[in-house]
Amino acid sequence: MEAIKAAEGHHICTELPSAARSGPVSHAISRAARLHRKAAGQLLRGLGLHPGQELVMMHLWERGPARQSELIRLLDLDPSTVTKMLQRLEQAGHVRRLPDPADRRAVLVEATDASSHLLAEVEEAWGVLEENTLTGLTAPERRQLLDLLAKVETNLCGSGGEG
Amino acid sequence: MEAIKAAEGHHICTELPSAARSGPVSHAISRAARLHRKAAGQLLRGLGLHPGQELVMMHLWERGPARQSELIRLLDLDPSTVTKMLQRLEQAGHVRRLPDPADRRAVLVEATDASSHLLAEVEEAWGVLEENTLTGLTAPERRQLLDLLAKVETNLCGSGGEG
DNA sequence: GCGCATTCCTTGGTCGGCCAATCAAATCTC
DNA sequence: GAGATTTGATTGGCCGACCAAGGAATGCGC
Numbered sequence: 001m002e003a004i005k006a007a008e009g010h011h012i013c014t015e016l017p018s019a020a021r022s023g024p025v026s027h028a029i030s031r032a033a034r035l036h037r038k039a040a041g042q043l044l045r046g047l048g049l050h051p052g053q054e055l056v057m058m059h060l061w062e063r064g065p066a067r068q069s070e071l072i073r074l075l076d077l078d079p080s081t082v083t084k085m086l087q088r089l090e091q092a093g094h095v096r097r098l099p100d101p102a103d104r105r106a107v108l109v110e111a112t113d114a115s116s117h118l119l120a121e122v123e124e125a126w127g128v129l130e131e132n133t134l135t136g137l138t139a140p141e142r143r144q145l146l147d148l149l150a151k152v153e154t155n156l157c158g159s160g161g162e163g
Numbered sequence: 164m165e166a167i168k169a170a171e172g173h174h175i176c177t178e179l180p181s182a183a184r185s186g187p188v189s190h191a192i193s194r195a196a197r198l199h200r201k202a203a204g205q206l207l208r209g210l211g212l213h214p215g216q217e218l219v220m221m222h223l224w225e226r227g228p229a230r231q232s233e234l235i236r237l238l239d240l241d242p243s244t245v246t247k248m249l250q251r252l253e254q255a256g257h258v259r260r261l262p263d264p265a266d267r268r269a270v271l272v273e274a275t276d277a278s279s280h281l282l283a284e285v286e287e288a289w290g291v292l293e294e295n296t297l298t299g300l301t302a303p304e305r306r307q308l309l310d311l312l313a314k315v316e317t318n319l320c321g322s323g324g325e326g
Numbered sequence: 327g328c329g330c331a332t333t334c335c336t337t338g339g340t341c342g343g344c345c346a347a348t349c350a351a352a353t354c355t356c
Numbered sequence: 357g358a359g360a361t362t363t364g365a366t367t368g369g370c371c372g373a374c375c376a377a378g379g380a381a382t383g384c385g386c
Contacts, residue, residue, distance in 0.1 A: 019217070019218050019221050019289065022221075022285075022286045022289035022290055022293070023289040023290065023292055023293030023296075024293070024309055025293060025296060025297055025305060025308055025309050025312070026199065026203070026289060026292050026293045026296055028308075028309055028312035028313060028316065029195060029196055029199050029296070029312060030196070030199070030200070030218075031239070031312075031316055032192060032196075032312045032315045032316045032319070033192055033193070033195075033196030033199075033200075034239070034373080035239075035315075035316060035319035035320060036189065036192050036193070036196075036315070036319055037193070037196075037342095037373085037374095038319075038373090038374080039319050040189070041373095041374070050340085050341055050342070050374095051341090051342075052341080052342050052343085053341090053342090055193075058185075067364085068364070068365065069363080069364055069365080072364090072365095076194070076197070076198075077342090077343075077344095078343065078344055078345080079364075079365065079366080080343085080344075080345080080346095080365085080366070080367080080368090081342065081343050081344070082365090083365060083366055083367085084341085084342080084343090084366090084367095085341085085342070085343095087366095088340095088341075100364095103351075103352075103363095103364080104350080104351060104352085105349095105350055105351040105352070105363075105364045105365065106351090106363090106364060106365080107364080107365070122185075123185040126185035126186040126189060127185055127186065129186055129189050130185070130186035130187070130188060130189050132318060132319065133186075133188060133189055133192070133315055133318055133319060134188055134315070134318070135318045136314060136318065137311070137314060137315075141311060141314075142188060144307060144311065145188055145191075145308070145311040145312075145315075146187055146188050146191055148300070148304060148307065148308040148311070149188070149191035149192060149194075149195045149308075150191060151299060151300060151304075152195045152198075152199070152296055152297070152300075152308075153191065153194055153195045153198060155295060155296055155297070155298045155299065156195070156198035156199055156201075156202050156295065156296060157198060197343085200343085200372095201343090201344080204343095204344070213344095213370085213371055213372075214371090214372080215371080215372050215373085216371090216372090230334085231334070231335065232333075232334055232335080235334090235335095240372090240373075240374095241373065241374055241375080242334075242335065242336085243335085243336075243337080243338090243373085243374075243375080243376095244372065244373050244374075245335090246335060246336060246337085247336090247337095247371085247372080247373090248371085248372070248373095250336095251370095251371075263334095266333095266334080266381075266382075267380085267381055267382085268333075268334045268335065268379095268380055268381040268382070269333090269334060269335080269381090270334080270335070327386100328385100328386085329384100329385090329386085330383100330384085330385085330386105331382105331383085331384075331385095332381105332382080332383075332384085333380100333381085333382070333383090334379100334380085334381080334382090335378105335379090335380085335381100336377100336378080336379080336380100337376105337377085337378080337379100338375105338376090338377085338378100339374100339375085339376085339377105340373100340374080340375085341372105341373085341374080342371105342372090342373085342374105343370100343371085343372085343373105344369100344370085344371085344372105345368105345369085345370085346367105346368090346369090346370105347366105347367085347368090347369105348365100348366080348367075348368100349364100349365085349366075349367095350363100350364085350365085350366100351362105351363085351364080351365100352361100352362085352363070352364090353360100353361080353362070353363085354359100354360080354361070354362080355358105355359085355360075355361085356357100356358090356359085356360095
């Protein structure tokens with residue numbers, strides 16, 4: 001807890017909200033993530049994608065056609081979220097949905113050829129985003145951050161979610 | 164860079180999504196933040212609050228009546244976001260909005276007395292969230308995470324915001 | 327005082343994300 | 357095989373969050 005006080009010294013963009021006392025790291029995660037998403041949105045805007053969509057596309061480009069349920073599992077999203085996202089991606093021409101011949105309730109999703117030109121741009125955007133995010137951080141710090149976030153992820157993965 | 168090639172050469176350990184290669188930390192932030200927000204939502208649900216709202220309430224409890232513009236600045240949110248959030252909080256009886264006598268276009272917001280009983284519960288929920296998030300992390304690790312996230316925040320604070 | 331930019335807030339729209347409930351198909355059980 | 361269960365996907369509703377655009381009051385320059 002002393003460590004927290006130590007870090008309190010340098011405020012960033014705001015003054016210390018009470019949330020930062022009840023849960024300093026939680027607060028930092030929320031703030032950083034919001035800024036990060038915003039930055040992602042601005043980078044992706046030029047490509048006609050909204051933040052979140054690029055993850056779907058990357059999976060499809062990478063792994064080829066996938067069942068919707070697979071995307072849901074991989075992205076760890078709510079089924080309805082994926083459904084709606086895919087409807088929009090389909091309408092935007094980035095994605096095609098076909099019935100799965102092996103399972104008549106399933107839907108196969110694949111990236112359209114038209115979308116493939118976005119691949120490089122999206123990865124470029126993510127590269128820029130990553131660099132913007134990590135400017136001034138040394139390689140060990142980046143690794144450390146990755147490591148710590150992975151632990152957080154593990155902690156939260158089943159926390160209350162396994163109802 | 165060499166590490167990436169090394170991972171490509173042979174099979175990938177986990178189901179490493181392509182996003183994790185273009186921006187591993189970005190990907191980790193997104194994932195961790197989503198899980199974190201979800202956990203927050205589940206903790207706050209019992210209190211009748213949605214994630215995000217508790218930050219507004221905490222500011223009001225802490226600092227007393229505030230102008231909407233102040234909340235916008237402090238929470239670093241879009242004005243329209245705050246407007247709608249406050250409309251819902253007001254309708255839920257957690258917040259009251261009065262005209263600012265000193266500035267006829269401004270709105271003063273204050274937490275209702277009825278909402279004050281939530282204060283302790285919200286802070287309790289945030290405490291639990293924080294602990295759930297950081298389980299298994301040592302004090303130095305927590306401090307490190309906080310520190311690294313602060314750097315990320317700083318990096319993203321203006322990055323692309325003015326464009 | 328007048329006009330113009332600024333500030334404060336609102337509305338409308340879009341999107342990601344969740345939950346709850348639903349339908350359809352596949353699977354398991356008996 | 358009939359029935360119950362599980363899985364796959366959808367719909368509707370809600371909320372946070374953004375942008376774009378607008379209206380209203382303030383403040384500044386003149």
